[in-house]
Structures are given as C-alpha cells and as structure tokens.
Amino acid sequence: MQQIDLATTPLREMNETLQAQTGADNQTAWEILNPRGSHAVACGLDAPIEVTVRGHTGYYCAGMNKQAAIHVTGSVGPGVAENMMSGTVVIDGDASQYAGATGRGGLLVIKGNASSRCGISMKGIDIVVHGNIGHMSAFMAQVGNLVVCGDAGEALGDSLYEARLFVRGSVKSLGSDCIEKEMRPEHLAILADLLERAGSDAKPEEFRRYGSARKLYTFDIDNAAAY
Amino acid sequence: MCGIVGLFLKDKSLEPQLGALLTDMLITMTDRGPDSAGIAIYGAEQDGLAKLTIQSDAPDDDFATLAADLSTALGVSVDLHRKDSHAVVILPAGQAAAARAVIAGRPGQIRVMSDGNAIEIYKEVGLPQDVAARFALSKMAGTHGIGHTRMATESAVTTQGAHPFSTGPDQCLVHNGSLSNHNNLRRKLRRDGVRIESENDTEVGAAYLTWKMQNGATLGEALEASLTDLDGFFTFVVGTKEGFGVVRDPIACKPAVLAETDQYVAFGSEYRAMVGLPGIEAARVWEPEPATVYFWSH
Numbered sequence: 001m002q003q004i005d006l007a008t009t010p011l012r013e014m015n016e017t018l019q020a021q022t023g024a025d026n027q028t029a030w031e032i033l034n035p036r037g038s039h040a041v042a043c044g045l046d047a048p049i050e051v052t053v054r055g056h057t058g059y060y061c062a063g064m065n066k067q068a069a070i071h072v073t074g075s076v077g078p079g080v081a082e083n084m085m086s087g088t089v090v091i092d093g094d095a096s097q098y099a100g101a102t103g104r105g106g107l108l109v110i111k112g113n114a115s116s117r118c119g120i121s122m123k124g125i126d127i128v129v130h131g132n133i134g135h136m137s138a139f140m141a142q143v144g145n146l147v148v149c150g151d152a153g154e155a156l157g158d159s160l161y162e163a164r165l166f167v168r169g170s171v172k173s174l175g176s177d178c179i180e181k182e183m184r185p186e187h188l189a190i191l192a193d194l195l196e197r198a199g200s201d202a203k204p205e206e207f208r209r210y211g212s213a214r215k216l217y218t219f220d221i222d223n224a225a226a227y
Numbered sequence: 228m229c230g231i232v233g234l235f236l237k238d239k240s241l242e243p244q245l246g247a248l249l250t251d252m253l254i255t256m257t258d259r260g261p262d263s264a265g266i267a268i269y270g271a272e273q274d275g276l277a278k279l280t281i282q283s284d285a286p287d288d289d290f291a292t293l294a295a296d297l298s299t300a301l302g303v304s305v306d307l308h309r310k311d312s313h314a315v316v317i318l319p320a321g322q323a324a325a326a327r328a329v330i331a332g333r334p335g336q337i338r339v340m341s342d343g344n345a346i347e348i349y350k351e352v353g354l355p356q357d358v359a360a361r362f363a364l365s366k367m368a369g370t371h372g373i374g375h376t377r378m379a380t381e382s383a384v385t386t387q388g389a390h391p392f393s394t395g396p397d398q399c400l401v402h403n404g405s406l407s408n409h410n411n412l413r414r415k416l417r418r419d420g421v422r423i424e425s426e427n428d429t430e431v432g433a434a435y436l437t438w439k440m441q442n443g444a445t446l447g448e449a450l451e452a453s454l455t456d457l458d459g460f461f462t463f464v465v466g467t468k469e470g471f472g473v474v475r476d477p478i479a480c481k482p483a484v485l486a487e488t489d490q491y492v493a494f495g496s497e498y499r500a501m502v503g504l505p506g507i508e509a510a511r512v513w514e515p516e517p518a519t520v521y522f523w524s525h
Contacts (some may be wrong), residue, residue: 037500038499039499053474058498059497077498094513096482097480116479116517126469134517135517
C-alpha cells in the first residue's frame with residue numbers, strides 16, 4: 001500500500017503521482033491521508049489502481065475517472081465523479097450537488113445521501129445512492145441508470161432522454177416529461193446487478209421505474225431544424 | 228462566489244477562542260472572496276449599555292473628539308475604543324438612535340456599522356488575512372460570530388459593500404449569491420421608512436428581515452417569508468443576540484455545510500473552512516436542505 005499524506009504533500013503532486021500510474025507495476029493500492037476538504041482529490045486517473053481517500057473532500061473529487069477504483073471514507077463536496085468515463089467511485093458518506101454529472105461510464109456509489117442535481121446530464125454512467133437524492137436529479141439525463149434506495153426530491157428526471165431511473169421510496173414530484181414506466185424482467189435484472197455491485201441489500205421488486213415520455217419538443221421531428 | 232463562515236458556541240470554555248477560530252475559518256475562504264472581508268462578533272455585553280461600531284476612512288480626524296462631542300450632545304458618559312478604521316462607542320442603552328443622529332450631523336464620513344447590546348462588526352476591503360490582522364480579530368472573544376469573504380457581483384468593492392450588513396439592533400446578515408429584485412424591494416422598504424444605506428443587494432435582504440421583525444415576525448418567520456419575497460440566489464447566515472440561523476433558496480446552488488458537536492455549531496461554504504475546529508473529525512456534518520430554516524440560540 002502506497003500512502004500520500006496531504007498534510008505534507010501538495011495536492012498537485014498527489015494528483016500527478018496518481019495520474020502517472022499505469023497499473024503495470026505492483027503499486028496498485030494507494031491511500032490518501034488528510035484530504036481535509038481539499039478540492040479535486042484523485043482527479044483524472046487512468047489506470048486500474050485502487051485509491052482510498054481517508055476523510056472528507058471538497059469539490060470535484062474523482063473527476064474524469066477512468067479505470068480506477070476510488071473509495072472515499074467520508075463525505076464529498078459538489079461534482080463528485082463528474083464526467084467519469086469508467087471504473088468505480090464509492091463514497092461512504094454523503095455527496096453534495098451534481099454528483100456524477102455528465103458521467104459517461106463506470107459506477108458511482110453513494111452510501112449516504114446525495115443532494116440536488118444528482119446525475120444531471122448523465123451520459124452512460126450508473127449511479128446507485130443508498131440514501132435519498134435532492135431536487136432536479138437526472139435533469140436532461142441521456143443514458144445510464146440512476147438507482148435511489150431512498151426518496152427522490154422535486155422534479156425528478158426533468159427533460160429526460162434515455163436514462164433509466166429506479167426509486168425505492170417516494171418521489172416528491174416528477175419533472176417535465178418524466179413518467180413512471182412498467183418494470184419489466186430486463187429492468188429487474190439490471191437493478192439486481194447494480195444493487196449487488198453497489199453493496200445494497202435492497203430488493204429489485206421494491207423499486208419503481210421512471211423514464212422519458214418522449215413528448216417534449218426535442219422529440220418532435222418537426223423541430224429538428226431549430227437546433 | 229463568496230465565502231461564509233459561522234460559529235455558534237455551546238461550550239463556554241471556547242468563548243475566549245472564538246475570534247481565533249473564526250479568523251482561521253475566514254482566511255481559509257479567501258479564494259471564494261478575496262475582495263473584502265468582514266466579521267460580526269457577539270459578546271462582551273454589559274447591562275444597561277449599548278455599543279455602536281463605527282467606521283471612517285479618516286479615523287484620525289473623525290474619531291478624535293467624537294466621544295467628548297457625543298457626551299456633550301447627549302449629556303451622558305461615552306467611551307470610545309478605536310480599532311484601526313473602526314471604533315466601538317459605548318454609551319447608555321437607549322441612546323443609540325440619538326447618537327446616530329449626532330454622528331449623521333457631523334462633518335466627515337463616519338458610517339455606523341452596527342448597534343446593539345452584544346454585536347460588533349468589522350469589515351474592510353482587502354484580503355481576509357489583512358483585514359483580520361488590522362482588527363486583531365483573532366484576539367476577540369464572544370459567544371458566536373459570522374464572517375464573510377466577498378467576491379463582488381452586484382455592487383462595487385467598497386467598505387460599505389462588504390458584509391456583514393446590520394439593519395437592526397444586534398442583527399446581521401451575510402450572503403452568498405445575488406438578489407435580482409433588490410432595487411424594487413429597496414424602494415418599497417425605504418417608503419416604509421426602513422434605513423438602507425448602500426446600493427448592495429444583500430443590505431436589502433438584511434433590511435427586509437429587519438422590517439419583517441419590526442412588524443411582529445420572529446426571525447424564523449422572517450426567514451420563511453424571505454423564501455417567497457426575495458428573488459435570486461442566496462445562502463444566508465443571520466446573527467441575532469441569541470444565536471444564528473441559516474437559510475438557502477429553493478434552488479440551493481450556493482454551497483453550505485453545517486457541522487455540530489457538543490461544543491459548537493459551525494457553518495462553512497465548504498467543509499475546508501472547518502477543518503481546524505476542535506473535534507471536527509467526530510462532528511455531525513451535513514448539507515442544509517433547500518428552503519429550510521435552521522436556527523440555534525443560547
């Protein structure tokens with residue numbers, strides 16, 4: 001296990017060290033100590049390595065992640081795993097606003113709650129939140145799965161495209177063009193797989209599925225010339 | 228972007244360290260607001276006495292004979308403790324309005340930052356660490372305090388545009404965000420006789436809360452009403468003699484983190500601001516909900 005202590009190592013040096021890893025040697029397990037709310041911790045990684053961050057972080061933790069498995073033992077600020085490409089990011093605590101925004105791949109697991117705009121504009125990422133999510137989550141979500149074991153806030157899935165939303169608890173309100181949809185066997189299979197990978201013992205049958213009604217002007221071919 | 232910090236002490240043994248703890252929090256928030264900084268600190272209240280915090284760009288001239296002049300004009304004894312460009316004027320309770328009138332009638336540029344029994348406000352243009360050093364903020368004691376680092380958007384970078392704003396006795400407000408209906412609301416409040424001194428949006432927010440409370444609302448009710456009547460983005464932290472409160476607009480895009488232990492409740496725009504607090508590792512840390520009023524009092 002390689003250790004980097006942010007009390008003594010500059011943040012940029014820590015990120016450069018992690019970004020230089022290829023996964024080809026035996027230094028595949030890293031531990032980051034004393035993040036003390038720092039921004040951009042473990043960003044832009046591109047190697048099959050495991051990184052454990054011990055404590056709370058600030059903005060944009062694990063941003064743009066590719067391949068790496070990043071585990072934060074505390075809570076994270078806004079924009080965790082923003083634009084993640086692949087790999088996994090697991091947060092033991094809570095996540096602030098726009099967790100997993102614009103993510104293209106990989107799995108983001110939040111064991112606590114996520115606040116507003118979780119999964120905004122997601123483009124292929126899978127997000128599993130063990131707790132609740134805030135308002136305007138999955139706004140303009142395009143591809144991927146958002147699984148919420150608790151409750152969802154106002155305007156869930158507003159202006160949704162093709163992303164699938166699964167919520168076990170209550171939904172305060174659905175956003176424009178977001179509707180409840182039938183849960184078919186293939187959805188239960190997707191859910192079972194995601195819940196297992198996210199370490200949740202929730203049952204797929206307890207969830208409801210939401211998706212796009214595809215009625216907004218963006219879905220009308222007559223409007224195509226407008227964009 | 229701006230930075231807000233707040234600290235409400237439950238444990239009296241920390242009171243001598245309030246200024247030092249808040250100063251560290253404030254300086255950590257420099258990169259959210261390097262234009263100006265300010266702090267409202269509550270403490271050192273004395274029965275039967277009121278405090279006015281005043282500021283001048285020419286304190287040597289403006290403060291020289293002020294205590295004696297006020298004493299003569301009001302017929303009471305007046306003390307003045309100068310701190311750099313600011314001074315705390317101590318006079319018998321009930322004399323604050325008369326003192327304001329005397330100060331307003333003098334030549335020079337004295338501004339009244341706050342009045343009340345417990346509140347003192349210090350704010351200036353400059354980096355937070357320089358502002359803190361000018362007033363020796365880290366030496367101050369108290370029960371609770373609020374600090375702000377400003378990155379100006381709605382009005383000029385001036386002492387008057389810095390936060391906190393106080394529009395009522397022992398009341399203050401700091402703000403991260405921007406209000407869009409402040410011009411209209413300022414006109415309305417001024418017509419109702421509310422004192423608003425700057426063109427700043429946040430001062431209108433503070434004056435709105437004061438006006439609500441003058442009309443019988445509790446602070447909690449005033450904050451609830453602000454969610455309907457104020458248009459724009461805001462995370463507010465408000466101070467009163469008894470405690471402090473937090474409210475965020477329903478969109479809640481301006482960040483906020485709260486932390487609570489047996490010893491204190493702390494507010495920070497970011498968790499980073501709190502990492503120097505004693506026992507923070509074991510604190511309950513959470514993000515306040517949108518459109519929800521939080522308040523702690525002694």
